Amino acid sequence: MSLSTDSLPSPRAAPSRNPEEIWSFLHTGMDRIMNEGPRAYVQNMHMYMYTAVYDYIALGKLIDGPVKSGLPSSLAKLEGARLHGERLYVKVGGYLKDYLKRIIQAFSSIKDPEALLQYYNTQWEQYSERTKYISHLFSCFNRHWVASETRMRKKAGDFESRPVYSIDTLALILWNEHVFLPLQNQENNLTEAIIHLVNQERDGKTIDQNMIKNTLSSFFSIDIHAVGGLDCRHIYKNHFLVPFIRAMEIYYRSRSASFLEEHTTVEYVEEAQEWLRSEEARIEAYLCMNKVERRDVIKKFDVLVHEYGDRDEVGLESKPC
Numbered sequence: 001m002s003l004s005t006d007s008l009p010s011p012r013a014a015p016s017r018n019p020e021e022i023w024s025f026l027h028t029g030m031d032r033i034m035n036e037g038p039r040a041y042v043q044n045m046h047m048y049m050y051t052a053v054y055d056y057i058a059l060g061k062l063i064d065g066p067v068k069s070g071l072p073s074s075l076a077k078l079e080g081a082r083l084h085g086e087r088l089y090v091k092v093g094g095y096l097k098d099y100l101k102r103i104i105q106a107f108s109s110i111k112d113p114e115a116l117l118q119y120y121n122t123q124w125e126q127y128s129e130r131t132k133y134i135s136h137l138f139s140c141f142n143r144h145w146v147a148s149e150t151r152m153r154k155k156a157g158d159f160e161s162r163p164v165y166s167i168d169t170l171a172l173i174l175w176n177e178h179v180f181l182p183l184q185n186q187e188n189n190l191t192e193a194i195i196h197l198v199n200q201e202r203d204g205k206t207i208d209q210n211m212i213k214n215t216l217s218s219f220f221s222i223d224i225h226a227v228g229g230l231d232c233r234h235i236y237k238n239h240f241l242v243p244f245i246r247a248m249e250i251y252y253r254s255r256s257a258s259f260l261e262e263h264t265t266v267e268y269v270e271e272a273q274e275w276l277r278s279e280e281a282r283i284e285a286y287l288c289m290n291k292v293e294r295r296d297v298i299k300k301f302d303v304l305v306h307e308y309g310d311r312d313e314v315g316l317e318s319k320p321c
Contacts, residue, residue, distance in 0.1 A: 038133040049137045085145035100178040113193035135168035142166040176222040195247045256308040272305045
């Protein structure tokens with residue numbers, strides 16, 4: 001259900017010291033952004049949302065701070081703000097999880113590979129754009145509470161608790177956990193859908209390459225390893241690169257055997273050279289690889305061709321990387 005601007009109350013117009021009332025306001029604003037997009041959100045409400053986030057954390061000093069009687073007043077207020085910030089972090093995460101549950105439910109009814117990728121791309125683009133906007137509204141929360149909580153946990157040697165992240169990063173991690181991984185566990189998953197389209201392309205059909213590229217781009221964005229500055233290709237490698245190479249071998253073994261039933265070895269190697277050029281173009285289009293990895297994939301293709309044709313006699317050579 002869409003919300004009118006008038007349905008969004010202003011915390012400044014009606015100040016409240018009730019955190020649940022402020023959260024209700026934030027929840028309503030987030031709902032509108034996630035369902036209608038940032039452009040549906042008027043400028044003055046941007047300011048109200050930003051202020052409401054600050055007010056929610058600040059209330060911790062007034063509500064939770066005084067009950068920390070065992071601490072000096074200043075420390076009690078800081079601890080109160082810390083606890084209130086944690087509650088807000090959990091609430092935002094819970095909201096996004098509920099939103100993602102509705103998305104993943106729709107995937108189960110999509111059987112066509114191309115339709116699956118189209119729906120995934122539409123939902124991903126909307127979600128990533130809208131959560132970035134929400135994170136901007138939570139910028140003071142990201143700068144202060146998230147940064148402070150990270151420092152405090154590190155100083156205390158707390159490496160067992162789950163790390164806290166800025167809202168935009170949290171949103172990406174939750175997409176990975178609640179959409180991407182459940183979807184990949186289905187029989188009709190993203191990897192199979194991409195490989196299906198690539199095989200159609202190998203058969204000479206025209207496909208939407210940008211749809212594949214955009215899907216693969218999301219693999220990098222949601223990779224938790226990238227958050228720690230590690231290899232951001234963990235998801236990409238496991239969920240695309242390895243299956244892609246395996247599918248390439250299966251495809252060309254079958255195609256080679258079929259081709260040789262009706263053609264000579266010389267004709268086969270000539271045809272294989274065309275396949276090789278096509279695969280090199282495909283590698284450039286879809287694969288994120290360094291020169292060594294690229295050369296290794298081409299070698300796999302050469303070895304495969306060598307199993308069916310006499311490369312030494314005919315002189316099949318792949319161009320150097």
